[in-house]
Amino acid sequence: MIPVTMLLTGDDMAFSPLFKRRKTTPVRCGSVAIGGNAPVSIQTMTKCDTRDIDAVVREIRQAVSHGADIVRVAVPDKEAARALEAIKKQVQCPVVADIHFDYKLALLSLEAGADKVRVNPGNLGGKERLITVAGMARAKGAAIRLGINSGSLEKDILEAYGAPTPEAMVESARRHLAYLEDAGVEDIVISLKSSSAKDTIGAYMLMGQFTNWPFHIGITEAGPGLHGRIKSAAGIGTLLALGLGDTVRVSLTGPSYEEVEVAKQILQSVGIRVFGPDMISCPTCGRTQVDLASIARQVSDALKGMTVPLKVAVMGCPVNGPGEAKEADIGVACGRDGGILFSRGKVLGRVASEEIVPALVRLAREYAESPEGKN
Numbered sequence: 001m002i003p004v005t006m007l008l009t010g011d012d013m014a015f016s017p018l019f020k021r022r023k024t025t026p027v028r029c030g031s032v033a034i035g036g037n038a039p040v041s042i043q044t045m046t047k048c049d050t051r052d053i054d055a056v057v058r059e060i061r062q063a064v065s066h067g068a069d070i071v072r073v074a075v076p077d078k079e080a081a082r083a084l085e086a087i088k089k090q091v092q093c094p095v096v097a098d099i100h101f102d103y104k105l106a107l108l109s110l111e112a113g114a115d116k117v118r119v120n121p122g123n124l125g126g127k128e129r130l131i132t133v134a135g136m137a138r139a140k141g142a143a144i145r146l147g148i149n150s151g152s153l154e155k156d157i158l159e160a161y162g163a164p165t166p167e168a169m170v171e172s173a174r175r176h177l178a179y180l181e182d183a184g185v186e187d188i189v190i191s192l193k194s195s196s197a198k199d200t201i202g203a204y205m206l207m208g209q210f211t212n213w214p215f216h217i218g219i220t221e222a223g224p225g226l227h228g229r230i231k232s233a234a235g236i237g238t239l240l241a242l243g244l245g246d247t248v249r250v251s252l253t254g255p256s257y258e259e260v261e262v263a264k265q266i267l268q269s270v271g272i273r274v275f276g277p278d279m280i281s282c283p284t285c286g287r288t289q290v291d292l293a294s295i296a297r298q299v300s301d302a303l304k305g306m307t308v309p310l311k312v313a314v315m316g317c318p319v320n321g322p323g324e325a326k327e328a329d330i331g332v333a334c335g336r337d338g339g340i341l342f343s344r345g346k347v348l349g350r351v352a353s354e355e356i357v358p359a360l361v362r363l364a365r366e367y368a369e370s371p372e373g374k375n
């Protein structure tokens with residue numbers, strides 16, 4: 001067997017063994033720690049007008065109820081910055097102010113209680129303004145995110161590299177990071193985003209060699225529907241596998257709570273965090289004699305909201321199904337007239353077709369109440 005580390009050793013880049021998280025200095029963002037040994041947190045960004053305080057509060061609460069740890073809001077003007085004070089009083093989670101162009105909006109947001117400000121140094125207006133914002137963040141006990149975006153790199157860097165390459169993004173990040181570190185600023189989070197998953201991965205891999213500050217990861221403007229989800233999963237999943245992520249935001253053209261759900265799925269799929277049951281169901285084939293898609297969907301819907309780390313297998317035939325069903329915590333191998341139920345690797349017996357879903361749900365609830373489920 002070839003050791004994983006050998007598979008990952010490139011000629012020109014020092015790779016980490018898979019899933020070995022990069023060592024970072026933890027940064028506080030309100031009640032949530034980013035980096036260090038803190039769990040990889042989930043972020044999203046509200047889509048409504050930040051000046052509409054009730055709408056923002058509603059959206060933040062909805063995102064949190066779906067599992068968001070931190071929520072960011074756009075601050076395009078002074079009214080939006082001032083709204084943060086009222087918003088902060090009505091929500092429990094840390095709130096991040098998203099700033100472009102106007103550094104004064106960052107200062108106002110920090111005055112209003114933002115737990116972190118995300119600035120894009122490429123459009124903030126220079127070193128002095130960046131240091132002013134970072135100084136205020138420090139005075140307020142807030143964090144600052146250097147949000148490097150491939151679309152707004154400095155002119156001289158673009159000229160030197162000819163395009164917004166990963167190296168160009170890292171050059172920009174290092175330049176601004178040096179400004180902050182020279183000024184004694186701490187509590188810095190870094191992001192290097194491009195709409196290309198490949199460039200994003202390259203940029204974080206490179207930047208990981210130069211700093212210990214935590215990384216906020218995501219694929220920016222990933223797009224709508226399936227496209228956005230797959231692009232995000234590929235990019236974020238790869239970064240997490242390389243140990244290069246401390247907080248995650250999935251950017252979708254869709255509701256913020258969906259971004260949170262997708263982020264949770266990605267984190268759970270790569271085994272970084274567990275939020276609930278893990279559904280395994282076979283792809284079906286010519287041996288399948290039941291409507292497996294419907295059974296799998298019904299079981300998945302019935303287990304929604306359950307937070308127990310439980311492996312549930314729904315398999316389509318009694319030929320190959322039992323193997324996988326036995327490996328799971330609970331499972332069923334379906335046949336023409338019913339299914340064979342399994343629990344913790346043992347056969348429990350046969351159930352009629354109409355009993356498959358209720359029986360699995362009952363087993364899942366029993367598991368949740370058992371000492372294993374409560375661990």
Ligand code: SF4
Nearest residue numbers: 282284285316317320
């Ligand atoms: S478990 Fe059975 S039905 Fe499902 S894909 Fe495998 S062989 Fe086909």
